[in-house]
Amino acid sequence: MTDSEAIYSVSELNRETKRLLANHFRTVQVQGEISNLSLPSSGHYYFTLKDAQAQVRCAMFKGQQQRLRFKPANGDSVIATAQVSLYEPRGDYQLVVEHLAEAGDGALRLAFERLKQKLLAEGLFDQERKKPLPTLPDCIGVITSASGAAIHDILSVLRRRFPAIPVLIYPVAVQGENAKFEISAALAKANRDQQADVLILARGGGSLEDLWAFNEEIVARAIAASKIPVISAVGHEVDFSIADFVADMRAPTPSAAAECVVPDANSLLGAFASFERQLQRLIQQKLLRQRQQLEWLEKALRSQHPGQKLQRNAQRLDELELRLQHAMQNRLAHARQQAAIREQRLYRNQPLAAINAQQRQLQFFRQRLQAAVNGKIAVLKSRHAAAAQTLQAVSPLATLVRGYAIVRRHGSAQVIKSVSQLNSGDLLDTRLADGRIVSRIIDIADG
Template identity: 65%
Template sequence: MNSSESIYSVSQLNREAKRLLATHFMTVRVEGEVSNFSAPSSGHWYFSLKDAQAQIRCAMFRGQQQRLGFKPGNGDLVVVNAQVSLYEPRGDYQLVVEHMEQAGDGALRLAFERLKNKLLAEGLFDDSRKQGIPPIPRQIGVITSASGAAIHDILTVLQRRFPAVPVVIYPVAVQGDSAKSEISAALELANRRGETDVLILARGGGSLEDLWAFNEEVVARAIAASRIPVIAGIGHEVDFTIADFVADLRAPTPSAAAEHAVPSQTEWLGGFKFMENRLLEKLRRQLTQQQQRLDWLNKSLQLQHPGEKLQRNAQRLDELELRLQKSSRQTLWQATQLLALNSQKLRRFQPTAKIFQHRQTLDFYRQRLQRAMQLKLFSLKQQQNGIGQTLHAVSPLATLERGYAIVKQQSSGQIVKSAADIVENDLLETRLAKGRIVSLVKKIIPD
């Protein structure tokens, strides 16, 4: 070994390598996929950037993260501005990241969210500023590519649903650098001409990058400034663009946009038929009511006719004359009847006749009373004799005289009707035709 050759320590070598890297590369932009991402409690980020053949360690310190609008994750494709450096303690070659942005689709989505939030804050998405779609437009404007599938789908739907409405096509590029300018210019042209009642802004499906013209701010502001209602039918149902949020109505597809622009001719004609039937029915009811009213007025007029009134009054006069004659005859007959009745009453209440009548009545009642008293006395005597005989026949004493006796329990006074009513040693009182006997039960013999 030549003693004149310099010998580096590990620390010196790593330090010198770090200086050379920093001096040679200055700031570099590197694109790669994030992997092995970690965010310890210090707030710094540590990860690797890789492509198909290699990877490099990266560090992004907390102070540099504040300017970012997102937090990366494993699998994200990013572009970083970084200093090429070397971590001396381990001798690891690394990038110290100063700035990071999403690459490809991720960058577009970040731009999408930024513009969306900006326009949302300005109120361009508010429902209060959106215009209503006319039920039947006088003429429809379509802003789309003249050669794409979207225009074919839109015209097919319009022809099927309501072919009577004419269509004006404003051909534009829907993809590429010139698309945003052509679309915004077409919106301004349609408003300047004022020949349509509604505009359909449409294109078929595609990637976020394919649809990007409809996420440009100039297009969004042209839609918001349109005095003609705009229906957006861009991409497929899952695709959302800034134009969808600003438009007066968002349809999931170009075909759906066409369906929203016009009603169904069949349903519309059916509605006309329904209204025609209702109108005819209402007219029939009105005619019926007016005919009934006319009949009533005609009858009322007839009743108010002078000849009719004279006829009714003449009939009324005849009726009153007949009633007067009848009332006079009735009054005369009643007076005659009352006179005869009073004369009869006067004759009936003369004193001589009444005295004679009362004497005859008194003699009659005296004879009836004497006969009734005699008959009553005889009847009472007969009844008394019969009752006495009956009482003697049913009297217990008469039964006792024939040899029978009445037996009672001395303690309770209950009459003994059966040997089962007493027990041995009971005291019994036996009544005979003459006298009573008190006995003690020694033995009971049932039947």
Template identity: 65%
Template sequence: MATSELIYSVSELNREAKRLLASHFMTVRVEGEVSNFSAPSSGHWYFTLKDAQAQVRCAMFRGQQQRLGFRPGNGDRVIASAQVSLYEPRGDYQLVVEHLEQAGDGALRQAFEKLKTKLLNEGLFDESRKQPIPLIPRKIGVITSPSGAAIHDILTVLKRRFPVVPILIYPVAVQGESAKFEIQAALETANRRKDADVIILARGGGSLEDLWAFNEEIVARAIAGSHIPVISGIGHEVDFTIADFVADLRAPTPSAAAEHAVPNQAEWLGGFRFMENQLIEKLRRQLSQHRQRLNWLEKALQIQHPGERLQRNAQRLDELEQRLNKAMQLTLKQNQHRLTLGSQKLKQFQPIDKIAQHQQQLQYLQQRLQRAMDLKLVTLKRQQAGISQTLQAVSPLSTLERGYAIVQQHDTSKIVKAAADVALDTLIDTRLAKGRIVSQVKEIIRD
């Protein structure tokens, strides 16, 4: 039949076109930007893929979506694996999408998540393997670009917080294909030379592609293998890289990494001043306590001194003498009173014959009283002399006067009672009745 005689219905034409497209194209991969994205209640996705010059309609059915790890949105760049087809009711040419993957940053993020999962399963992110950051490092190593803003920020913070710590810079590229190798080499060099106590790995902010050197597996393993603690300060606070997860400490920015690397000298100086004041106050309290104890010991020594005991006994003797005089006066008054009463009675009864007798008796009693008083005074004086002699006999000064000496250790003032109490070549003090002698032990004879 001639072509001019073949007449298609619209349905037949669309069906043939669909069959022709399906037979001519196998699965194709198309890259473009998502637009007009919609997800109706059926669960299917409908969107358009476009580039600068053209666009094509796409459909992705619900069953194919389960294998995806993301949900596309308008503006996303994706790579679609699809069958070329035609939607017969409208005669629209379209792609029936079987799989989607992110293009550009999306691919990088997929690679990021894949490596992150791999290293996480290997334990490279475990807190147990992370090394502590030294409190005050003797030297700090900085791995970064020598011309970027990050090195200026780091040096400024280190100078402000703790300027005495030396800084060793390892210049590396932080972007581009060679960056990961240079960073790895710098880490290995620092560990081989043992140049620093802590390493700051840093760069300024940028896109995911700009920061990609710090998401490379070779860099992650170099950080994990470092015997020197590593602080990462990459990008801005919202940026996370694989290096951040592996590093011993992650800082949100290069400046923050520098702050974590050294203490604040102002806080330390303030702490030192506080401790100095506490130490001074404690020493003052101890000196006051020792001074009080010394005063107490001096008073206790004065109380136990033989001179003090003699003084107390002399005072006691004076007290007894006063009591004796009062007793004697009282006795005299009593006798005088009795005498007065007797005289009155005598005058009352006029006993003339007994006056001489009473006078003799009175004289006799007065003599006895006087002798008793003299005897009591002699007895008390003898007791006083005996007590004085006893005190003088037990006094260490009397012992020294008889030619004896008191030997003490020169350093501790401890009394030496036996030859075993001293050692050769030590100094001893020998106290005599007058003065003392400092000598050195040259021979020890143990009897």
């Protein structure tokens, strides 16, 4: 049969109509004014949603009310997110409400979701584009209201954790029509100045409308365009803004942003003290190795001292001289024995001339030997001077010569490393390169 020929029971007709409404409309958002609000003991809400020309019945069951941010009342202008349905027992067309939002707040949330989806599709929330924060910034920029609680919280945490880092404040309005322009202009100025190497964008908590400047597209794009890493610290931990998604890091509160942007100075001082102890230990080990090497070099130098070589060569020279004398005496004795028969030969060969030639050669050898000895002495002196200069360069006393000093409490071997160890009136021993001085503390000043 066709639909015109089919005969429905009332229940079947209402059931089919309910199914058609649900399949056609799915979830809808309807804006109107609440009237005829009924609150039975079951905890469900029943009311009428109306405008100037029409009205529709609505039901909101108890389980859906947990997400309400306000208590509905007659006369409230709201946006209802609902399923279009039919109450079968009476055949009444109605809305089954899943969520209610005040009309102003609901419009903002709708705009929030639309911009969020738009920027998400463009990739502005991608993790790959987020810049890392500096481990220890040279300067921190804070973009917030100059009179709000956020700036006081941030400065208090920064002074406690690492007071030496300068803070540059860019005062802006954080609420109102001009806030979005001032915030985006401050982000652009900070990037032009290039003084800060990390930026904190902050304000305290508030309603969605109060925080709306941080959900504006112009602010989101200014954060995305920043070459300097940006930390978003807007509102309380439960508040989320578009700025939180675009920023390189989101902090739940302004104080938390200050906590994560700088390390704890006391922890760093402890680490530095540990490094100092390691450095001192390494220096002592280096000095010990250098001292052992110097001792070895001294032993080697003594074994190769030119004086010992001169003694050995002088002894050898004496031996050669004695051998020469013996040879000359033997030769002269032999010559006398054969003087008669070799007198003429002796005259032709001129033994005295040969002796003179040998003496000249001997003198030449003596000069070469002396020159070699002097050269060796000069090389060893140069090496000794270089070793002494190297030892002097690593000596702690050389550091004192450059203007540094070692300060100890008078009568104690303890080295003073911090003003926190001192009190006014204390006596100090100060070691300089050429002596020591004793002084008394008159005043102690920080930094």
